[in-house]
Amino acid sequence: MTKVSTLAEAVASIPSGAHVALSGFATARCAMAFAHEVIRQGITKLTVSQCVGAMDADILVGAGAVERIVYGGGSRGRSGQHFCLNRAIEQGDLITEEFSSLSMTFRYLAGSLGLPFIPIRSLNGSDILKRLEEKTSPLVGRLQDPFTGEDWLVLKPLVPDVSVVQIQVADEEGNAWILGPRWDNEEQSKASKRTIVITEQLVSTETIRRYPERTLIHGFRVSHVVHLPFSAHPSSVYGVYDFDKEHIKIYAQASKTPQGLQEYLDKYVYGVKDHWEYLEQIGGMKYLDELRADPILGY
């Protein structure tokens, strides 16, 4: 059954207040076109989760679409901090549930396996744990190992309403490949109630059947397949295009202040009708062609 739909249709399936797991990692495979469309549609009060803070979460927070962030920290690496995220947390505009990369992964993993909790060695002794223990609705607990008698920290599973995965290749049913490192994306999708796939390339199911071991996103978990080239711009999609250093600089500079971000949103999000207009706005095909990845290097 085909699940191919427009980005607008896929985004419209998400109600305000939903928990959305995002596939970005810093400046890689961020669901940027998706985030822009969420902002344009005026969806708010989202819970956003991901292992490592990425540009998709940052712009959603900056635009006021997010009420709660569940994540493991993160930055844009050498291109700087997530200014919107940090500002919102410093000002108390955002409910934060901060973990680490592995504790987030374990929470998704527990969700994907249908487990009620998962033990972990990480976080013990840290102020990250202290803050989590102060939460009124518990996210962490303690249990005795019935086999050894040892005391273990346990985490509550994450079961997002929807995971949004920005990937390279999918068929119309949503069977999809994630090429290159995939950080938390496989567990995110399997933990979630459903998955929206945003793919650079749409292939036939015959192609999927030819390499079934590559199917990391299962079509039967997928509600929408959106085929949209350069939909992670300005972040990278391994093997397809590199991250756009220059545009990330523009975003970094703009996002340092709320006014700057508003101007950015006016120009690149509200000022365009859809992703195709966005691509024209940043310079069109001639500009984007420069970002195409070398097939051997992957960037």
Next chain:
Amino acid sequence: MATDLEYTSFELMAVAGARELKDGEIVGVGLGLPVISSFLAKRTHAPNATILFELGVVDPEPLTVAVHGLSDPRLWYRAKIHSSFADMLGSVLHKGLIDVGFLGALEVDMYGNLNTTLLGDPKGKFRRFTGSGGGNDLASNARRTVITIRHEARKLNEAVTFITSPGYLRGGDEREKLGLRGGPSRVITDKAIFGFDPQSKKMRLESIHPNTTLEDVLSNMSFQPIIPDDVPVTVPPTAEEVRLIREEIDPEKAYAGS
């Protein structure tokens, strides 16, 4: 070897970091200096070391280390494995297979606790930084941790503002009692190398870098480490180690100034 070999303090730190890694070990690497150190170790005394990045990259051979971060695909080039957090931090790190967690830090205290979350600014407010990422996981689960940090009084503090990644907490057996594996073994700065006292778990001066004095080391930190009677001078980099960093590992000097 000529005694007048010139090297930067960054190169000295990178070489000191490399020497902490043994051949055949599995190393979980954070961004920055640990990348240079682990690549240097692989080209010198530890060709069989396995280098692992948390997001799912094992033993890459990048053409450049001038990368934007772990998410920069330049760092993933020619890797032997592309996988996931669950794989790297779960079935390798949490299982107990990582020998060394190699981390940079914003702030470290006398028990090796690390802060990468909150730092006070001159106006007395707190600024947020990156938080944990995989830092807490490496510090909690690796068999030992090697930490690199700039030697400044505001970075080497008696107690950190926020424990992102635990060292020995308040010392003694406090870490062990919480079921945490390993613990920090070395703190490498641009002035000295520190270890930890086996009982009290307080930071202990192991060596002072060439052309640095004990006074210089102590006046630029906010606590008094244990100072043994005999503190040797850090063995300086060899000409070959400096050449490898400059010509093969970081020819663009991506880290030379950092």
